[in-house]
Amino acid sequence: MTDPLDTTSDRRPGGRTARIRAQVLDAVRAELAERGHEGLTVEGVATRAGVHRATVYRRWRDVGGLLVDVIAAAGEIDWQPPDTGSLRGDLTALNQEIQESLVLRPSFAVALMAASFHSEQAARAQTQLWTDRYTQCEILVERAIERGELPAQHTDARSLLIAATAPLYHQLVLLRSDPDPHLPERAAQAAVLAAAAGAFSVRREEGRERGDGQ
Amino acid sequence: MTDPLDTTSDRRPGGRTARIRAQVLDAVRAELAERGHEGLTVEGVATRAGVHRATVYRRWRDVGGLLVDVIAAAGEIDWQPPDTGSLRGDLTALNQEIQESLVLRPSFAVALMAASFHSEQAARAQTQLWTDRYTQCEILVERAIERGELPAQHTDARSLLIAATAPLYHQLVLLRSDPDPHLPERAAQAAVLAAAAGAFSVRREEGRERGDGQ
DNA sequence: ATATTAACGCGACAGTTGTCGCTCTAGGTC
DNA sequence: GACCTAGAGCGACAACTGTCGCGTTAATAT
Numbered sequence: 001m002t003d004p005l006d007t008t009s010d011r012r013p014g015g016r017t018a019r020i021r022a023q024v025l026d027a028v029r030a031e032l033a034e035r036g037h038e039g040l041t042v043e044g045v046a047t048r049a050g051v052h053r054a055t056v057y058r059r060w061r062d063v064g065g066l067l068v069d070v071i072a073a074a075g076e077i078d079w080q081p082p083d084t085g086s087l088r089g090d091l092t093a094l095n096q097e098i099q100e101s102l103v104l105r106p107s108f109a110v111a112l113m114a115a116s117f118h119s120e121q122a123a124r125a126q127t128q129l130w131t132d133r134y135t136q137c138e139i140l141v142e143r144a145i146e147r148g149e150l151p152a153q154h155t156d157a158r159s160l161l162i163a164a165t166a167p168l169y170h171q172l173v174l175l176r177s178d179p180d181p182h183l184p185e186r187a188a189q190a191a192v193l194a195a196a197a198g199a200f201s202v203r204r205e206e207g208r209e210r211g212d213g214q
Numbered sequence: 215m216t217d218p219l220d221t222t223s224d225r226r227p228g229g230r231t232a233r234i235r236a237q238v239l240d241a242v243r244a245e246l247a248e249r250g251h252e253g254l255t256v257e258g259v260a261t262r263a264g265v266h267r268a269t270v271y272r273r274w275r276d277v278g279g280l281l282v283d284v285i286a287a288a289g290e291i292d293w294q295p296p297d298t299g300s301l302r303g304d305l306t307a308l309n310q311e312i313q314e315s316l317v318l319r320p321s322f323a324v325a326l327m328a329a330s331f332h333s334e335q336a337a338r339a340q341t342q343l344w345t346d347r348y349t350q351c352e353i354l355v356e357r358a359i360e361r362g363e364l365p366a367q368h369t370d371a372r373s374l375l376i377a378a379t380a381p382l383y384h385q386l387v388l389l390r391s392d393p394d395p396h397l398p399e400r401a402a403q404a405a406v407l408a409a410a411a412g413a414f415s416v417r418r419e420e421g422r423e424r425g426d427g428q
Numbered sequence: 429a430t431a432t433t434a435a436c437g438c439g440a441c442a443g444t445t446g447t448c449g450c451t452c453t454a455g456g457t458c
Numbered sequence: 459g460a461c462c463t464a465g466a467g468c469g470a471c472a473a474c475t476g477t478c479g480c481g482t483t484a485a486t487a488t
Contacts, residue, residue: 038331123390169383169388171376175345269436
């Protein structure tokens, strides 16, 4: 099981290998910043990194692989969901973060989405990323229940979170409308109201049969 | 103003031009069905249509342009929003349509999204398509208000519609989860509950300043 | 019918993308 | 210090992509 594409395996983690990786990932970030995600090309990255094309193709396979590794390297480990003291506040803060990440130039999130249509690797990384984030955010809902902000019966945290955040992506990515400073709060508020009305409550037996995701 | 890319201009609409267009668009649909959106290439379309590459490049510029024209040709004129007698029913039906269009193989909707990351032309066509659809759907909300299903104060129809439909795209396109037969109804119901609680009501002066949307 | 010309066919072309076999370098091991 | 070998460099290569100029066809105008 010596996967030549596993960039985290440490078969020979020493100086050069790590140095090349750093150079290449730096180059990816720089190219992304300069040319945007549609101008991101293996050739460009390799040249900027001062590395031969074949090296990049061997280790990362394609542009999607590069983005995956950039995301992986970008920490992603120490992210914590907001904690403002209220569900509405938490969701609003979360949405503001999302809006920022989508509006930011360059947007890694948008680049990853674009790549995921062409690279299976990128697609998997993306669903993994989202799944993890949503799992981490379930605590927001649990805290809200403890505070009594939501009805005591079980609430499907995932559905609630998606309802709160989906409009952001819809507006900014699909509809490409200008960012609306009120949208994060409005979307959060709508989800909270729906939840309070029991929109995401789930009956004992039938609700959770596909909860493990993908 | 003789735009060589305006496929609807009728400078010489006679037999051959129209025939070539039909051949090419048929080929696009066939290629899409066989190879999916990532296998859709100008070369492949031209070959299958029995037409020279240069012809396709001249008239449609790129894959995005082809998709745009397919969409344009696919009617889109006679679509009508559902009318089931209740807001919840209407939104559920709408969501079911959306889910179907996203799950269908090949999915023109997904192909268009993918193309819109690379082709400015496709991107514009996409936002135009969505904007039109949402505008058409505003009548659902108006009818609901007349029926007394929503509070009498003005409701921002667009926001409500987006809240109802966005989770579908989020789940199926971004999260790539398996289609959930209950999701269309759940998402619709959540939006209705939020609306009933006043989540999308808008104050007189501050709500509509960006309503015309690009 | 005949003239006009928009639009297609054709082939050549440069630029890009991705692969492969080989050599060489330098990280790790003894 | 001397070896081993994972992994980078290198250049050749085929396949693909998009553009261009020119000749031809056929839709329209007269």
